[in-house]
Amino acid sequence: MKLPGAPTARIEGNDMSALIKLEHVSRTYPLGRTGVQALRDVSLQIQPGEFVAILGASGSGKSTLMNLIGCLDRPTAGRYFLGGVDVAKLDHDQLADIRNEKIGFVFQSFNLLARTSALQNVELPALYSASRISARVRRNRACEALELVGLAGRADHHPNQLSGGEQQRVAIARAIANQPSVLLADEPTGNLDSRTSAEIMTVFQSLNQRGITIVMVTHELDIARFAQRNVFMRDGLILKDAPVTAPLDSHEELARWKRAEQTEPQLALRP
Numbered sequence: 001m002k003l004p005g006a007p008t009a010r011i012e013g014n015d016m017s018a019l020i021k022l023e024h025v026s027r028t029y030p031l032g033r034t035g036v037q038a039l040r041d042v043s044l045q046i047q048p049g050e051f052v053a054i055l056g057a058s059g060s061g062k063s064t065l066m067n068l069i070g071c072l073d074r075p076t077a078g079r080y081f082l083g084g085v086d087v088a089k090l091d092h093d094q095l096a097d098i099r100n101e102k103i104g105f106v107f108q109s110f111n112l113l114a115r116t117s118a119l120q121n122v123e124l125p126a127l128y129s130a131s132r133i134s135a136r137v138r139r140n141r142a143c144e145a146l147e148l149v150g151l152a153g154r155a156d157h158h159p160n161q162l163s164g165g166e167q168q169r170v171a172i173a174r175a176i177a178n179q180p181s182v183l184l185a186d187e188p189t190g191n192l193d194s195r196t197s198a199e200i201m202t203v204f205q206s207l208n209q210r211g212i213t214i215v216m217v218t219h220e221l222d223i224a225r226f227a228q229r230n231v232f233m234r235d236g237l238i239l240k241d242a243p244v245t246a247p248l249d250s251h252e253e254l255a256r257w258k259r260a261e262q263t264e265p266q267l268a269l270r271p
């Protein structure tokens, strides 16, 4: 039994409570004679409840890192623990299960099915979930997810009846419908204007406040400032990893945009 106040067993630099833990991870793509070293000896820990932005120029290894964290790919060297589980020890099916249960993905292109309603798009991943859930539960979860992203009133709309920002919110609802512990977003605002990006950040910040861990790739510093922590990458290495001193409040930013639109419409129209 552990006594209150007793020191917790903790090995320096090896935090057992981390949700995501990469230890000296490398990823080399076989290409040509030498291969492409997309990640070089990357170590990173993310705690449950964090909102982290990964920054870096194109080609710096951000997507490679996200694919590893999301169990879509495996390291060529090093170890990756997701929720304390050594991902290398899982077979193909177990990997698919853990991905389904623990991870939600959002991409730059919303990847919605065109001839399918918002609600059906959100329901889809649950169909592939290992835990068999009834159609009713599936539908309820999808409705709740749409509500969380502020789109309860758009459930019957098809993607072409929705704005870009709304489509991305449907994609976020789809990503959270399975109630994952971590939401991975690779350039989620890459196709959106600044104001719509701020709207997406209100969704991320409110989901994060509800306890979902978020890892978001962006190459925009302005967007990264909505997160609590910024990880800068270059040439497959982590260059800098630091907390954001005063994270932006998305609701305040959005209110600022709305005021600007009223007083100086020309200004607000600028990208």
Ligand code: ADP
Residues within 6 Å of the ligand: 029, 030, 031, 036, 037, 038, 056, 057, 058, 059, 060, 061, 062, 063, 064, 065
């Ligand atoms: P980012 O997302 O930061 O733009 P990526 O992780 O996509 O960077 O790519 C990192 C490096 O790995 C780049 O040099 C890229 O060209 C290379 N790369 C990415 N995917 C592959 C692949 N499937 N095969 C070969 N090289 C790849």
Ligand code: MG
Residues within 6 Å of the ligand: 062, 063, 064, 186
């Ligand atoms: Mg990328």
